[in-house]
Amino acid sequence: MPFNNGQELIESCKENNQKIHEVMLAKEVEVSGLTEEEIKDKLRVSLDIMKKAIERGLTEDMKSVGGLIGGDAKKIKERNEREKSVCGSLMSKAISRSMAVLEVNAAMGKIVAAPTAGSSGILPATLITVGEEFDLDDEVLLQGLITASAVGLIISKNATVAGAEGGCQAETGSAAAMAAAAVVEMMGGNPEMALHAASACLKNVLGLVCDPIAGLVEAPCEKRNAIGAANALISAEMALAGVKSIIPFDEVVQAMYRVGRSLPFELRESAIGGLAGTPTGQRIKREILGE
């Protein structure tokens, strides 16, 4: 039942004829000593926080602590309601919701780190949007959260989900990988397909740097959450159609880790390089932090 990597997870699924969320839930029961129902009750609390954060971000006038973001999620929602979205209604909803959660986070609102606070928009936005579009009930969304946690666990064990260690690919890339696997299972895909989707997400943003302006979880984090939600949905679509990853998931995770570790310090959440290092980025840093 315990698994340390993608291969072991798939073997465990095959042995028990189970989906990823079933294997992960059984493992959680064993490790935590809680019952399945107790675990799901705790997850219901998380799901509720996620839904409320989306609602707040799309309806209230948010302003971040650093003052760099706020109100953008609403703009996308309103355009989608007003006219035909370029990328389709489902995608438009997913990206606006992902940004909404990030705006709530940046305004000191309540969120669920998934896997981090800086990437907290991707998982709720994709799961809740797909759930709504395909009329899936909360039980399926809870299963999605469990599937996602299994993928996040494998990445945490074998690589990292911290931007300071592995760049943005490790944060929003991992969040997208978790979300994509969850969407695949929610839509009836098998465990292998779920990991093909997760692999695609990491591959699509391999090398993405973590360069927050003034070191704050605001910009470009919000837009990277939007692209993370899109990444998850695109990758899930490919996997559900039968598109496979040539490189196995565990090797993709290894590649992501190696790329992350070889990124210079300036591009790992230090507020020195990338967008943070531009003249405008530096000016904003001086204004906010008074240096």
Place this chain on the structure above:
Amino acid sequence: MQDFSIFDIVGPNMIGPSSSHTAGACKLGYVAYKLARGDVKEVVFRLHGSFAKTYKGHGTDKALLGGILGFEADDERIRNSFQLAKEKGLIFRFEEADLGEEHPNTVRIDIVKGNDVKLTVLGSSVGGGNIKITEIDGVELEFTGEYPTLIISHNDTPGVTGKVTSILGQYDVNIAFMQVYRDSKGKKAFMIIETDSSIDTDLLTHIRETDQIVNAFLVTIK
């Protein structure tokens, strides 16, 4: 290899924007609040390293103060903690400080209690919302608050630890980890006991009333 729970990956539930600079900071304040048994008249936060450089933009100050008011890391009142502290008449201030060779996200919390007794807590936010307390009143020690944690200050005399562990046994509480620290032989000492199950008020009172025990605190972080 470290094993992770579902809730380590999809979680923690927290007030943004940063698990290390906001959620972790709140937990550090909360531990100090618990150690002061909720009795804080004045507090000075001395911020070190990354905490000192970025505390305004991350709301680290609001989170630390929220913790001192007894709020946990997912409490939405954190955002308004300055206002709430003022309403309570709490005197507080933030200073940038060089605390030496410490973790980049470290804070020293200097508290004056209602009876003018002082309390100092040193701790770091070590990532993902996890924390480490490394000093209380000048005594170096270490605990994380992940388990229900008993912090007992006592006189450094023979037989005290035995008394405490047998009381825990009476209440059917299993010890996961236990450490003993002291300033110097025969003086002030601390026991840090991390347990598998929760600890009730009766047990805590029982320990407090035991001979040679100066005080006992319970710290449990969600």
